[in-house]
Amino acid sequence: AAAEKGGFRSFMDKEIHDQPHAVADTLLGRTDVRGRLVLDEVRISEDVLRAVDKIVVVACGTAAYAGHVAKYAIEHWCRVPVEVELAHEFRYRDPVVNARTLVVAISQSGETMDTLMAVRHAREQGATALAIVNTHGSTIPRESDAVLYTHAGPEIAVASTKAFLAQITATYLLGLYLAQLRGNMFADEVETILAELRAMPDKIQTVLDRSARVQEIARWMADTPSVLFLGRHVGYPVALEGALKLKELAYIHAEGFAAGELKHGPIALVEPGQPVFVVVPSPRGRHSLHAKVVSNIQEIRARGARTIVIAEDGDEAVVPFADEVFRVPQAPTLLAPLLSVVPLQVFACELATAKGLDVDQPRNLAKSVTVE
Numbered sequence: 001a002a003a004e005k006g007g008f009r010s011f012m013d014k015e016i017h018d019q020p021h022a023v024a025d026t027l028l029g030r031t032d033v034r035g036r037l038v039l040d041e042v043r044i045s046e047d048v049l050r051a052v053d054k055i056v057v058v059a060c061g062t063a064a065y066a067g068h069v070a071k072y073a074i075e076h077w078c079r080v081p082v083e084v085e086l087a088h089e090f091r092y093r094d095p096v097v098n099a100r101t102l103v104v105a106i107s108q109s110g111e112t113m114d115t116l117m118a119v120r121h122a123r124e125q126g127a128t129a130l131a132i133v134n135t136h137g138s139t140i141p142r143e144s145d146a147v148l149y150t151h152a153g154p155e156i157a158v159a160s161t162k163a164f165l166a167q168i169t170a171t172y173l174l175g176l177y178l179a180q181l182r183g184n185m186f187a188d189e190v191e192t193i194l195a196e197l198r199a200m201p202d203k204i205q206t207v208l209d210r211s212a213r214v215q216e217i218a219r220w221m222a223d224t225p226s227v228l229f230l231g232r233h234v235g236y237p238v239a240l241e242g243a244l245k246l247k248e249l250a251y252i253h254a255e256g257f258a259a260g261e262l263k264h265g266p267i268a269l270v271e272p273g274q275p276v277f278v279v280v281p282s283p284r285g286r287h288s289l290h291a292k293v294v295s296n297i298q299e300i301r302a303r304g305a306r307t308i309v310i311a312e313d314g315d316e317a318v319v320p321f322a323d324e325v326f327r328v329p330q331a332p333t334l335l336a337p338l339l340s341v342v343p344l345q346v347f348a349c350e351l352a353t354a355k356g357l358d359v360d361q362p363r364n365l366a367k368s369v370t371v372e
């Protein structure tokens with residue numbers, strides 16, 4: 001097993017460090033020599049894809065958060081409504097789906113029973129199902145109309161890390177493909193974003209190279225009873241995923257919130273010493289929410305929160321209000337989750353390790369949940 005871990009302390013540690021490859025490999029082979037997007041695998045007729053008037057993402061756990069990130073990108077690029085729903089809720093609420101619905105089932109294992117049942121239910125109503133799955137030969141792709149595989153490689157640790165980045169990457173490829181097919185984007189616009197995506201693995205590596213400080217803070221915080229995570233726009237699902245990782249790996253009470261919701265409740269939780277992670281959007285974004293999130297940091301800092309901020313290189317506005325800043329390289333807003341989630345994964349993994357816990361096999365959890 002030591003050899004399989006490739007010198008890392010745990011599979012989780014290894015898989016976190018595999019993430020540049022998970023993204024690069026998921027992009028590989030999906031462009032032609034001229035850099036144009038080719039997704040031959042999406043064997044769904046172009047007429048059906050052009051007629052789609054709603055996309056519903058069904059998934060569970062971390063895969064559902066990848067869908068939540070994808071919603072921002074796909075709606076922006078394709079101008080088609082995207083709903084993201086936990087597969088177990090979707091199935092039992094008599095959802096409105098029909099022949100013009102594209103159901104996107106995201107699953108690392110391809111075996112999650114709730115997700116499979118959601119696919120079956122949607123197809124019975126005439127919807128077309130596309131699986132985004134990491135495991136070849138698994139059930140969900142077999143029961144879907146088509147599959148777009150993520151190429152993260154085998155994920156052994158129970159809690160998902162590299163599959164998450166690969167899922168975001170694959171949903172983005174799908175979004176760009178649909179945008180081009182449906183005439184929402186010109187080929188050259190798609191190529192620009194593809195080039196930005198291809199630059200992400202090196203940037204993820206940069207984030208990993210900066211892990212030492214994150215790990216140090218995680219060890220200092222090993223006794224903390226509760227951690228809050230705030231984010232906005234694509235940073236919101238990143239905050240949710242950061243909280244999930246900490247629950248799963250370190251058994252710490254953790255909550256993720258949309259930063260805009262702070263004043264509607266969560267701010268009541270803030271008392272002196274409460275650690276709060278804040279995922280800050282790029283200050284360079286066109287409709288930048290940066291200033292709003294910075295003022296959220298001010299508000300919680302004024303109430304005594306310990307603020308741990310994930311911010312882009314060069315963002316100096318956060319510095320006066322941050323107890324700690326974890327830096328990520330600059331990236332387009334929609335691609336930033338591929339970077340900002342990484343320090344949160346490293347934090348949870350290191351804190352759990354410091355507590356002496358088995359990060360690969362957390363208590364009570366299974367890698368794939370094949371019962372309803």
Ligand code: G6P
Nearest residue numbers: 061062063107108109112159160
């Ligand atoms: C389990 C795992 C999670 C995973 C979820 C969905 O709960 O512990 O890490 O996100 O299932 O799994 P899937 O294989 O469908 O992505």
